[in-house]
Amino acid sequence: MSQPPSADELRNRLIDEVQQKVRLNSDVERVMRKVPRDAFLPGITLEQAYADQAVSIKDNPQGGPLPLSCASVPSVVAMMLSQLDVQPGDRILEIGAGTGYNAALLAELAGESGHVTSIDIDLDVALHARTMLDRAGYQHVHVMERDGLIGAPENAPYDRTLAAVGLWDVPTAWWDQLKEGGRLVLPLRWRGQTRSVTLTRHGDTLVSEGMELCGFVPIIGQDGEKTTALNADGTIRVIHDEGQAVDADALGDSLSKAPGIQVMSGQRIGGEESFDGVWLRATATDDRVCRLQVPPDAQELLARPAVPVRTPVLIDGDSLAYLILRREGADPQRPYQLGAAAYGSHAEKLAQDLIAHIEAWGVARTAVPRLTITPAKSDVPAGPGHVIRKQDSRITLAY
Template sequence: MSQTPTADQLRNRLVDAILAEHRMPAAVERAMRTVPRDAFLPGLDLENAYTDQAVTIKDNPGKPLPLSCASVPSVVAMMLEQLDARTADDVLEIGAGTGYNAALLAELANRGSVTTVDIDPDVALHARTRLNANGYEHVTVIERDGLLGAPENAPYDRIIATVGVWDIPATWWDQLNDGGRLVLPLRWRGQTRSVALTRRGDQLVSDGMELCGFVPIIGQHGEKISPLNADDTIRVHYDEDQDVDPNSLAATLQMGKPALEVHSAQRVGGQEPFDGVWLRATAGDDRVCRLEVTPQALEQELLRRPAIPVRSPVLVEGDSLAYLTITREGAEAERPFRLGAAAYGPRAEELARDLVAHIDAWGSDRLAVPRMTITPVGWASTAGHVIGKPESRITLTY
């Protein structure tokens, strides 16, 4: 009879599985093999504690996303690699969650300090309790709005956010050392990327970004969501600086006309990512938003199926829109799926062709990632496409 695997065995098996798919620095690997994730998720069975998936620790009644959760372990490892915390670093974490990530940070910065902040008293208490129970009493846990940071322990060599951030508050600039690193799930134009940034005087300059998804931080309201039909089964997500008229878009979709479709020259395999299309488009086009289509809308065939129904890039202008599609063409081909655009409204053809141009630009160098430079409001931006936010300016260049 086979024996039930122990927590240590399951933890090492999980780390081995992550290593088989993703690179991981030796220090991060040691930390993930050391810290018992199950101890920060009491009540969850061991198998689920060591599965590469997120775990909700506090629901958010009436909202589509939980208030707090334990992040996917492979994403945790990826962000820790981006952070590159050193043994003597002073580290600030925004979003305490279970306390697990703070424990990993304490292993990495074992001769420095770790401070973690969370706005929710239950979440902060859970993190404090679990950290104490597992030998991490030296980690500072503060119940506070994460947008304020933790000036009492500043300055920091590393700041990491484990919640989605739409704008970088001035307080974080004040608390990050020059030469220090900031890693955060940054939200713009409907997408979220874990961006690794190094402070160089009055600039934060990126050296990497990865697709991710995180619960948004409480207190930032620059992202808008509007229904495009009476049943609220089709929605557009956009930023406050974008010129979006949901009523006009809804009227266009209600006309029930078939989509105008334009195919690109770009094909992808079944497991080949194409999220770079969205990223590429945001580096020069302020019309990029996110389209969300629920299963109910798809069943009713209210519009042509988007590439990824819950989140696809869409160009919006006036009463017209064009969004990303994927069409299967030939099961035997190495890349059997063709990318394209479906569009509605008076400017459908123009928008569809503009989106296809973004797809083809991505296709010319599929692994290219833009350089992101962020400056505080009031400071001069560098050359490139600028996205303005209340407290910062984001510049993207390829």
């Protein structure tokens, strides 16, 4: 009988798999092959520890759909570490301690002359990370129970800051803790989507150097993102930013009364081809963009969204238009056609506006905007582009 694969074999197999999904730099590959993920995830099998999937370590005490804390998907960890580009000797702040695994990887990347501070608002999570790091030989990592929105000024300034939780805004406290020329990588949420954004500080401006689609447990303490139910049982919901007008009664009335319309674009995609860039591009010009959630048991009430749990939607008064997919035509390479389903008195206009966003994306499908962030109270001009104002900052997007 053959022996089951060892932890080392499973770890190398996992990193080989990750390399097919993410462009790793050599240092990130090296440390991910070295640090044992299973040492930070007691109580699960080696196969589970070395699968490319998230592992919950503490459930949400309020019963929400997302865990309070989890070990991130390894391919996402690899992506964000590659974005962060840690150098030997760097001082690093990690927001969201998780299992301690990320902090161990950061410690390996920073080397003996570097320093890693990892903070978490939850005592149990911070204690778990501290315990696992000690057992794995990373006693020099500084773990603190602390509100991530405050940061850790006692160990600042930092060359690198990594947020392993979703942020709706860049906290004011983080600015003074990041060195000039320092790099911040965070899962930033705007208009219902989340992107892992790489930002470099230039004075009072953070300038993006890239962004990747991702999803993360949101940080505790930011409430700029709202959820509004459009039907009585709450199965159809819109996730939107504060300041975006969403009239639940008017929209729900339109959904229940009208059959709606469907308009198709000239853009087609293959079965594995991403179309999330439509959403991203729309946010760079249009303040009506939100996120629509429609679970399977509610899809008979309206046309099926492109991705039921997260589809871009334009909202205006009693009307909405959202992205749909339709399998049409004889093109085997790109069998799906992108379009819009719309409801309400302005259905036709909103559908055409969404089609315009789809067509604009189709011209340059892989393009990403230049994103800059300035403090809300700064005198620094926002610069050219579309401005989204938040509580602590201003985000500017420009293609």
